[in-house]
Amino acid sequence: MKDLFYFIRKMHHFAGMKLYINMSMTLFISLLDGIGIYLIVPLLSIIGIFNTNLDGIPLISLLQDFINSWSFELNLPMVLALYVMIVGGQALLQRSQTLLNAKILQGFIRRLRVETYQGLLQAKWEFFLRRRKSDFNHVMSNELGRVNYGTSLFLQMITSVLFTIIQIGLALWLSPMLTLVVLISGGLLALFGRRFIKKSKRIGEETTELSKYYFAGINDHFNGIKDIKSNRLEQSHIHWFKNLSRRMEDNFIQFGKMNSLSQLIYRLSSVVLVAGFVYLALEVFHTPPEELIVVILIFSRLWPRFISIQSNTEQLASNFPAFRAMRKLQMEYEADQELEDVTAVIKPHEFQMKYGIECRDVDYRYDSNSSVYALTDINVHIPANRMTAIVGKSGAGKSTLIDMLMGLIQPENGEVLIDGVSLRDDQQLLGLRGAIGYVAQDPFLFNESIRDNLKLVAPNADDAELWEALKFSAADEFIRKSPQGLDTIIGDRGIRLSGGERQRLVLARAILKRPSILVLDEATSALDSENERLIQEALELLKGKMTIIVIAHRLSTIRNADQVIVMEEGNVIQQGGYQQLSQESKGTFRQLLNYQTGVQA
Numbered sequence: 001m002k003d004l005f006y007f008i009r010k011m012h013h014f015a016g017m018k019l020y021i022n023m024s025m026t027l028f029i030s031l032l033d034g035i036g037i038y039l040i041v042p043l044l045s046i047i048g049i050f051n052t053n054l055d056g057i058p059l060i061s062l063l064q065d066f067i068n069s070w071s072f073e074l075n076l077p078m079v080l081a082l083y084v085m086i087v088g089g090q091a092l093l094q095r096s097q098t099l100l101n102a103k104i105l106q107g108f109i110r111r112l113r114v115e116t117y118q119g120l121l122q123a124k125w126e127f128f129l130r131r132r133k134s135d136f137n138h139v140m141s142n143e144l145g146r147v148n149y150g151t152s153l154f155l156q157m158i159t160s161v162l163f164t165i166i167q168i169g170l171a172l173w174l175s176p177m178l179t180l181v182v183l184i185s186g187g188l189l190a191l192f193g194r195r196f197i198k199k200s201k202r203i204g205e206e207t208t209e210l211s212k213y214y215f216a217g218i219n220d221h222f223n224g225i226k227d228i229k230s231n232r233l234e235q236s237h238i239h240w241f242k243n244l245s246r247r248m249e250d251n252f253i254q255f256g257k258m259n260s261l262s263q264l265i266y267r268l269s270s271v272v273l274v275a276g277f278v279y280l281a282l283e284v285f286h287t288p289p290e291e292l293i294v295v296i297l298i299f300s301r302l303w304p305r306f307i308s309i310q311s312n313t314e315q316l317a318s319n320f321p322a323f324r325a326m327r328k329l330q331m332e333y334e335a336d337q338e339l340e341d342v343t344a345v346i347k348p349h350e351f352q353m354k355y356g357i358e359c360r361d362v363d364y365r366y367d368s369n370s371s372v373y374a375l376t377d378i379n380v381h382i383p384a385n386r387m388t389a390i391v392g393k394s395g396a397g398k399s400t401l402i403d404m405l406m407g408l409i410q411p412e413n414g415e416v417l418i419d420g421v422s423l424r425d426d427q428q429l430l431g432l433r434g435a436i437g438y439v440a441q442d443p444f445l446f447n448e449s450i451r452d453n454l455k456l457v458a459p460n461a462d463d464a465e466l467w468e469a470l471k472f473s474a475a476d477e478f479i480r481k482s483p484q485g486l487d488t489i490i491g492d493r494g495i496r497l498s499g500g501e502r503q504r505l506v507l508a509r510a511i512l513k514r515p516s517i518l519v520l521d522e523a524t525s526a527l528d529s530e531n532e533r534l535i536q537e538a539l540e541l542l543k544g545k546m547t548i549i550v551i552a553h554r555l556s557t558i559r560n561a562d563q564v565i566v567m568e569e570g571n572v573i574q575q576g577g578y579q580q581l582s583q584e585s586k587g588t589f590r591q592l593l594n595y596q597t598g599v600q601a
């Protein structure tokens, strides 16, 4: 409930006056609707088609006096014209209200969607390390839809409740005793209905869990489709999917069963109540027939409202878990924001690094409850405008160190400094990130054209600049050969390219950004020797102009590095020039070199 009110407050903040106009319109439409129905009896009676004495009915006798005071005589066409005007006016108003309602809701959902997306993008990298990406997809699509539906339902309910209160007031005026009986019956029904609301909430919780599981599953399966196909795992996945789909169906039907049962009970009770009413009115209270007609009219309008409020509450309760899931995600990313505003632009050339990046006594672990550290007591200096290589066995902590140097993760102890200023400073962090060109182990490309993928980092670059970057990364030749050239669409994550082609393309993209720090995490691992040599030569030309940090398993790649950092089990165990380290016969670096060149120590 608390989460629901949070979003309602948000909507109130967003829509302001429009929300009240919308609600007033709904109320007015319901009133017109009610008047239209109530009027038909007295009007027909006034013109003598329906012969009843209306003197005893307060509101209607007033209306009768008013109509009688007119100087002209009311006839059937005029009565019907009045009726058409009221109901027609209501239909016109209804259309405007539906439009306004859609605008408010859609505007609110757009805002919520953008806010959540932006909040997620501004969260720290560590936030993403701890969570499944499919959970974000789930909240951003499925749960957002349920929040939308729930919010709209809640607004409908407020107007419905307001209108019901007005109707109760009218009914009390017309016949207090019988209305009280209706109200008491309604109250008993609401008490009885609490169990249905509780059950709806429980079913809603299961809906959230199942849909989360569904999103995670399809996400994993389609990401791993190559493994599934090559290992013939289709059957087990289809079996999993069928099972889950069955559970989703059951969950849906369970809600339908419960909702229809509550509706059945309410409807049956309404028939019993009407029968009881008529009996009481005629036999006990000796209500005159014309008053009875009005009371039955009131009842027939009031009771369905009770039923629909009850049914809407059940629907709303089944959506509570979506409100909670959305709010929980928001609170989590709000607590893990890394920058005030990631959209603030600091141009790469505005970031000047003279001395370099330094790690001072840095410790880091991925899980604060575990005793295992990914980095321990790291003290390194990455000099500006030099090339530094980081080497070590798999799992030694190379990528973690790079993430630390880029400010993606923050040390548990110690400090990372750029020219002596801590990376905990937002401006420093923003400046650093803007100045980095990063090529990951598993480079990311969008399912767009080569041109679009490149222009992502440099929207104003012309074709000549694109080709220059592509030449640098030895990617120009294969792109020239493809029939569509720069307009070639490269598939999901660049699936239509080979691993080496992808790496070269991402390297071109990094260069196009004109970074002052180039970070290559195993960025040339998929290249053949010829292309690797071409890139080495290109990097050689960059030396002295930008800071280059390279992780490489193939040590031939880093022969020209100014500094080599050797890591083992989260520690830096050697640090120095390539030549110097290769001559330390007992050192790990020498061992690694020997393994790769086939020389036994």
Ligand SMILES: Nc1ncnc2c1ncn2[C@@H]1O[C@H](COP(=O)(O)OP(=O)(O)OP(=O)(O)O)[C@@H](O)[C@H]1O
Residues within 6 Å of the ligand: 129, 366, 367, 374, 392, 393, 394, 395, 396, 397, 398, 399, 400, 401
């Ligand atoms: N997201 C993570 N959550 C928990 N532990 C992690 C995570 N990423 C890495 N680790 C652990 O941290 C240690 C260092 O990993 P890291 O990826 O930095 O090694 P690496 O030297 O880059 O390895 P490789 O050469 O295989 O890429 C490893 O023991 C790894 O299991």
